[in-house]
Amino acid sequence: MSHSRPTAVRPLRPAALLTLAALVAALFTAVISPAATASAAxxxxxxxxxxxxxxxxxxxxxxxxxxxxxxxxxxxxxxxxxxxxxxxxxxxxxxxxxxxxxxxxxxxxxxxxxxxxxxxxxxxxxxxxxxxxxxxxxxxxxxxxxxxxxxxxxxxxxxxxxxxxxxxxxxxxxxxxxxxxxAADTPVTIAAAKKADAPADAKASSGTSTSTLVLIGAIVLVAIVVGAVAVRRRSRT
Structure with a gap:
């Protein structure tokens, strides 16, 4: 009665081990990638x-x-x-x-x-x-x-x-x-800054100048009226 010898299991060569490791890594990545994408926040x-x-x-x-x-x-x-x-x-x-x-x-x-x-x-x-x-x-x-x-x-x-x-x-x-x-943004408008008010001293200076001009104008007007009256009196005499 003849007996067949058991087939010996040959050890994997280094190149085969590397290929197997690469396949396992690829499979692992394919499995976890969807989960990683889903959990991205x-x-x-x-x-x-x-x-x-x-x-x-x-x-x-x-x-x-x-x-x-x-x-x-x-x-x-x-x-x-x-x-x-x-x-x-x-x-x-x-x-x-x-x-x-x-x-x-x-x-x-x-x-x-x-x-x-x-x-x-x-x-x-x-x-x-x-x-x-x-x-x-x-x-x-x-x-x-x-x-x-x-x-x-x-x-x-x-x-x-x-x-x-x-x-x-x-x-x-x-x-x-x-x-x-x-959704994409819709542009908005922000109002430009308002012009700063003039300093208080500048306003006061402006007011004083205006008052001075008014006073000078009144004096000139009075002088014209007085001069006209004087000329008229002389013409009568």
Missing amino acids: AYRYWGYFQQANGSWKYSQVGSDQYKPRDGAVDGWRFAVSETGRPPRATPSFQDICGATPAVAGKKRVGVVIDYGRAADAATGTPPAPVAKCAVVDPTASGTEVLAAVASPRVEKQMVCGIDGWPATGCSDTVATVSAAAK
Whole structure:
């Protein structure tokens, strides 16, 4: 009776092991990728921007580390996003700070604050966007510039709220972004800064000059009348 020998199991060669490992890795990636994509989330937070050539650029550093120059325009926008949404208006430095006189030893920085849309808010209605001119020390950071024109809520060096919007939370995760939050922005208009009133002393000076002119005019008129009367009396005699 003949017996067949059992087939020997040959060990896998290194090249075969590498191929098998690659296949397992590919399979693992294919399995977990959908889950990773599904769990990817946006955030509800304040984004920090700088204006350049009439458009907004997302800041590459935090506002506590960035020092805007004199004549710059900073932008803040509250939105639901993964990479940040810029303010919906782009007023120029002249629009914002044109009516604010320069001060020796200080810098002027325009600040645009866009509180976002209702779709960006967890609850409530956001305030209307504003633009203000900050007059600060030359070394002031973006956070300090903002604090000169608004009331920021800062936690762990991150601006979490501006002027009480939002009142709580900080860069909260938004697992499901609504269609309204995903929708493209509609540009808004921020009214240009009003011209500053004339200084009080200038107004007083202007008033005094007018009074003086009126007085001189009255004196001249009286002199003309008196002269005419004198001439008439002489002609009679």
